[in-house]
Each structure stands twice: as structure tokens, then as C-alpha cells.
Amino acid sequence: MKRIAVIILLGVLGFFIFSGIYSNEAFTEFGNVDLNNRVSNKFITKSVTDENDIVEFGKSSNLETGSANYVTSIVVNYRSFDTLGEVTVLFISSLGVALLLGTLGGKLTHKYRANFILRVGAKTIFPLIALTGIYIFIHGHLTPGGGFPGGSMIASAVLLLYLADENFRAKMSSFKLAESFAGSLYVLIGIFGLLTSGYFLNNFMNTGVIGDLFSAGIIPIVYVLVGLKVGSELTGIITDFLKVEVDE
């Protein structure tokens, strides 16, 4: 009975949403978006502060933001403040998980023993995955990816170790230290920009030639910090989830 009521309710809601969205001609149809009507057009030509007609890969230099990946340029430059908030969200939820589960003393154990291949394989693959993660966040301004997937990849490498060896536990104190260090440095970079140029999180370094590894000013630095922070936070969450109540 309840099911039918809910379905009818959602049908009405769905009709309301669909008709509300698609009866409005200003809501452009899927695929027909014109970027000139949006703020993004200035992100594409990188001309928010400087006038710029065209940006060319490997040629244009010293633009307002030097990232070849537009998404990265938004995430770490134009809307960097959102990213700081996002890192904070992850920080606070890992803290919340730690408050809830961190005090438990027991260890979650699985019933089966990991076989030889998993045990040896995990130890071999671990550095590879971790390195891939690091590669991803160092190249965040050139290729897809960046701090968040890179950091998560490091955490999943640790996860693999947990799966292979149920007695293995990461040393959380060092992860906590890395997390605190990376977060503080992110804010301090922002404050440094505020002191030198009057804008918080200002890109105060030379942005170089688009497409070079050493380009884009503070973007790679910030992304490495974000990667480290996300990696240690997620490792913390996973480690806390592997704790269980001690049997009485």
C-alpha cells in the first residue's frame, strides 16, 4: 500500500520536475549548450584577468593559469576555495569516523587466509599502485585525474595490503601528521598569496608554458598537497572501518 502511495507521489514529483525544467526554453537541451552564455567561456580562453584570444598547447606562456587541463585550472585556480572546502569535508568526515569507530580496539578479521598469490602479489603491486597515484596527482594539470583520484589510489593500495595480510595495520600517527602538514601548508600557501598580492590563494608563481611538467605555478604544488591529504584521510577512514568491538 505504502509502495503505491510513494510511487504516485514520486510520479507527481517527477512530472513537476520534468515539466518545470523542460518547459523552460532557456534551459538548453542536452548537447546544445553554448558556452558563450556561460562563465566558462572565459575559462577556456583563460582571459578572466588578462585579455587573451587563443591559447595554444606548448606555445602560450605566462597565462593567468597555466594548466592544460581546464578542469584542473578551475578546481585549483579559479575555484580553489571550493577545493579547500572539499578537502575540509573529507577531513571532517574522517575525523567523525575516527571519533565513532577509532576508539574500538578489535580487528576485523576475515574467515579465510589470503592465498600465496594474493599475499605476494599485493606486496609487489603496492608500490606500483602507489606510484601511479603519485604520478596522477603530479600530472594533474596535464592529464585527467589530479589530487583526488591520486590520493584515493594511494588509499586503495593500502587497502590491498589490508586484504592480503589481516595483521597488517598502517601506522596512523604518521598519516595523521602528513594530513595535518598538507592541510596547513595548503592554507599557508593561500595566506602567502594574500600577503604578497592581496588575494587569498593567488597564483603567485610564474605559470610557464602550457603543457610543460614544470608549469602552472602553484597548481602542481597544491595538487600534490591535496593528494597527500586525501590519501592519508581515506587511509584513516579505511583503517577505522577495520576496527571492531573487542569481544567480552
Place this chain on the structure above:
Amino acid sequence: MIQYVSIVLMLIGIYGLLIDRNIIKIIVALNIFEVGLNIFIVSVGFVSGGVAPILTSVNSNSALIYVDPLPQALVLTSIVIGLGTTALALAIARKMYNAYNSLDLDEIGGMDND
């Protein structure tokens, strides 16, 4: 097509939230809602025939037609926030299970652990 689907996914997520009484499945429904929302956000920036918003040696200048990069940046934020809330929700769910020894909201609702 995929935009309509994303809205339907959100509705299915809300349906799950209203119908399910199992804590874990409520969190699953919440995740379905979030996946739908994320697809919707990305779809708002899609340009048919557009190029992925990365300058490379192939797509080497900004005069090409790119898809809107801003919604993609927003989705990155949204995904990470979703992970944060899911982890916290599951941690609370575990605590609930320990406290009430049940995962059913109807059963838990009747209990009072004062």
C-alpha cells in the same frame, strides 16, 4: 536521453529512501541519488561534438569547441563530499547496529536506549 535517465535515477534514489527500512539499503539509495545527481550535473555541460576539456598536442588550441569544464569541476567536489557523507553514515550505522542490534528502522524506532 542520459539527462532524463539521471533525473529518473534521482527519483529511484528518493523512492528507496522512502520505502526501505534497512539502514544499509537507505545509504545505498542515497548513493544512487548522488550518482544520478552527478550524471545530471555533467550532462548540463555536455556539448555534442565537443572535445574533452584538456589541451593536448592533438587538441592544441582553445578555438576548438570544448564541453563545459565548470560542471565537471563541480562534480569532482560533489563526488568527494558524497564519499565523506557515505563514510560517516556507515560509521553511524555500525554504531546503531551495536546499540540496537538491528538494522531495521522500524524495530529501532520502537526501542529507546535511555
Place this chain on the structure above:
Amino acid sequence: MRLISLIETITSLLLILLAILAVSSKKMITSIIYLSFLSMLAVLSFAIMKAPDVAVTEAVIGSGLVTAVFLFTLLSMKKAGDE
């Protein structure tokens, strides 16, 4: 171009199917597995919509870590339930 729209249609239908399965399945574990598949299909749809950054992030976080955390939760509850 044709192929893309075909893939898009199939992805869309599968997305809805998996969402319904995930919501309606009785067992928690199957529900979680369906959610994991749903995330993977979301990755595909992000790729179709030319969003590689989002696709990479969703692949690692959405279908990887979220599933792992869900499974750990379930595992810990099963343990408590056994005793």
C-alpha cells in the same frame, strides 16, 4: 557517431535497471554489488559525456572505495551477528 548513441542508450537503460535492482533487492550484499556496478556504468556515461577527470575520480572513489567501505561495514556486522 552511431556507435556512441547506441552505447549511450544501452548505458542509460542499464543504469535504470541496476538502480531498480539495487533498491528492490532483498539482500544487502546484492544491493551493494548492484550499486558498485551502477557506479561503473556512471563512469562509462561520464566518459561518453567527455568528462575524463570525473570518470577517473568516480572510478576510484565511487566504485572502488565506497564499495570497500560498504563491504567492511557489512563484514563487521556479520561478525557481530554470528556470535
Place this chain on the structure above:
Amino acid sequence: MTNPVLLIVVPLLLAFLSVALKNNKKQLLFIAAVFNVVGVFIIENGSYVIGGFRAPYGINLNLDAYSHLAVLVINILFLLIITMSNEKTKEFSTVLLVALAGLNGMLLTGDLFNLFVFLEIVSITGYILSTESKKYKYSFNYLILGTIGSGLYLFGLIILYAIFGSLNMADISFKMLSYDTGKLVVPIFLMFIGLAVEAKLIPFNGWVRGVYGNANSLIGSLFASVYAGTILFVFGRVFGQVLVLSEYLVAVFVAIGVITLIAGEVAAFSKNKIREILLFSSIAQSGLVALLFVTGLIFPTVLQLLNNIITKAVMFTIAGKISDDADTDEADKLKGIFANNKIIGVSFTVSALSLIGLPLFYGFYSKINLLLGLFSKINYFVAAFILLATIIEGAYFIRLLVKLWTPGEEGKESNIKFVTDRKVEFDFNKKVIAFMLSLIILLAGISPSLVKTNLFAMNKLLNEENPSYMFELKGGM
């Protein structure tokens, strides 16, 4: 030292550091709160862009008379509350630091997506704080409702982005002026749901009873005063100033506000536990403030909001402390409790009477102002409901006060001996600050001109014609 971004990032920096400096967490929290209180007096109004990218493209902070008043009040209240319940802050120091950053961010930001991020930060700190009571089912309920609410807010916001191509508050507001707002009912309503969950409006407030009703002195007063104040200030910003509402939506929102107001007051009337009375009164006040913001009254609404959050800070701290120590907060079991704690009793009484709006108290001034504002808008209907709500409010608060002051006579549970059994020791901090706040309420009630002239931000709010986001529009896009 005049950039308001420091109000957000300094608490955040200290929060990150507090993970490494575990032993000094409490001190760091205190430092940040004091820093922010000093900071709100030296920041200067204006629009501040972050990262050096101009406003509709980058994120900006918008410090005008409205948000300046808001950060002033919220930061001072935050400091007072953590000082009052000093003994309970240790475990949650880092969470509170992040909450402080998030609250300031919500009030200052000039970008709707950035607002979403800060809203999530603040709500997550809220979920974590609510687990303190160990009533996990209520925390879970709160988390699910809050997450779905902010998801819907984001959904609505993205539809607005698809239409206007911008996320900046001033930019969207400017573009909306020349747009048929009747077509924007769906996105605006979705955003409304998102904020209404946190603002405790009916029917999105299912979480409030469990969370507020079990909170201790620190967390209850934080929720009822600082969190509620912030979310209502933001509500006023978004729905009173940024988004242009169509008449249909205004009617719906006012109806929701009126229903929340009346239902909240009636529910409060039927309760016996102190915290439940207060929480339903909070719900009612939220409805009142939200509906007034929607009708376009800014100054009187802000006065009423201040009345609510200052008095609730005092009352929730006292109620929380009573139930922490006495293990109950049922008024019938606590008869005469104030006879042993006169200073606390007086503070509580002054706050309650001010909330009702009796003459001589600050609340009278704010209520008169908002009624006059409604009359000038020829909105007698709403005014009648507010008067009705005031009568109910007066009835239950006076009933409660009588119970708490007069020792119980006969009856099974409520004899005098019982009162002396449940003795509550209020520490020095609570006494001094609660008394100080009630003095302020009295002083502001006796001579309202003090409020007008002494609070510099309020003064500007009165004088400027449109006291809100106009900086950005003047700056040009």
C-alpha cells in the same frame, strides 16, 4: 588584516594543526574564537575576490552591512557559548574549529556553489556533534535528511546554472531581474527544500526533535543559537535578497512559514520537558523568521532573529546543564530549581520574557518593529497569526517559569525534598555570561536606540536603502 577571508581560514588552519597538536586542541579552539571576535571588528566592508579572479568567474566574499552584522553576532555568540560550556569542548575541539570556519564561510560567501560546500561542512560537523548524545538513530535521521536536502539544493542550483550560466549570487540576481521568474519555480523550490531542512521548516524538520531534545548544554545551545542563526541569515540572503521570487512562490513559502510557526508553538505548548519546549519554540521562530524574510522585510526580521538566537543561547545552555546534572529535564520534576540558583533563574526568565516580547525587554522592540513592517505592507493576515503565536508562546513560557520558580507542593514526585535532591551546580562561566547576556537584553529593551546607534553594522542596515549584495553590482561585471 582587513580581509574577511581570515575569519574562515585561520580557524581552518588551526583545525588542521590541531590534529598534530593533540594536547592543545582546546586552547587552539579558544584562540580561533577570540581571533574571530577581534577580527569582526577590524574587517572592512566590500567585495573580496579569492585567487585574484574577478567576481562572476572566481569566488568572492561579500561583506556588506547584512553579512557584517551576521558574522559579528555569530562569532561573539560562538565564543560565549564555548566559554559557557568550557568543560565539554575538549573532545570536539577540532570539529568545532571546522564548524567555526564553515559558519563564517556560509555567511560571507558570494557564490552559490561555495555556499553548498560550506553548508555541507557545517552540516557534517552538525552530524558529528549530534552523535555526542549516543542516540545514533537520531543522528542517522539527521544525516539522511540533511544529505538529501543539500543534494536537492545542488540540483536546483545546477538548473539555475544551466539557465543563467553563472554561480555568482550577485550575477544571478542581476540576471533574474529581467527574467520571467514564474518559469523558475522548480529550481528555486528545490533550493528551498535544501535550506529548509537545516532551517527546521515543516515538513522537513523530522530530525530536530531527536537531535535538539537530547543535546547537552554545549551542543544544544550551539545548534539552537549559532547554527540556527547562521542558516537563517543565509536563508534571508538567498531567498530575501539574491533570488527573485515569483508571487506564487512567495505565497507558498509564507504558507509554509505560517504553518511552521503555529504548529511549532502548539507543539511546544503540549510538552513538559524543558528542552522539548525550547526546541519547538525554536522551530516556530524559524518559521517566523523565514516567512518574514520571504516577504521582503530585512531589518525587523534581523532584529527578531537576534532576539531568538541570543535568548536561545542562554536558555539551551541552562536547560542542557540542568538535564546533564539532574538526569531529567521534565519541568514537573524540577519544580523550584531556580529558587536555589537565583542568578541563572533570572537570566532564564529574562530570556524567556524577551522571547515572548513583553514590554521592557528587547523582544518587545523587535516584535513591534516587525508588526509595523507587516502593517506597512498591508499584510494583516500574517500579523494576526504572529499575534496568535505570541499568545500561545506567552502561555507556555509563563507556565514553565512558574513551575521552575515555585517549589513543588504535594503530588508524588514534586515535593520540595525532590527539588533539593536534583541539585544543579552552575559554574562561574555560565553564571557570568548568562547574566551578562540577560543584562544586554534588558538594556536593549529599555532603550532601543542603543541597539540602533551602538551596533555599527545595524546602523548601516537601517540607513542603506538596499543593504545587501549591491557592492558587487556596483563593482560591475
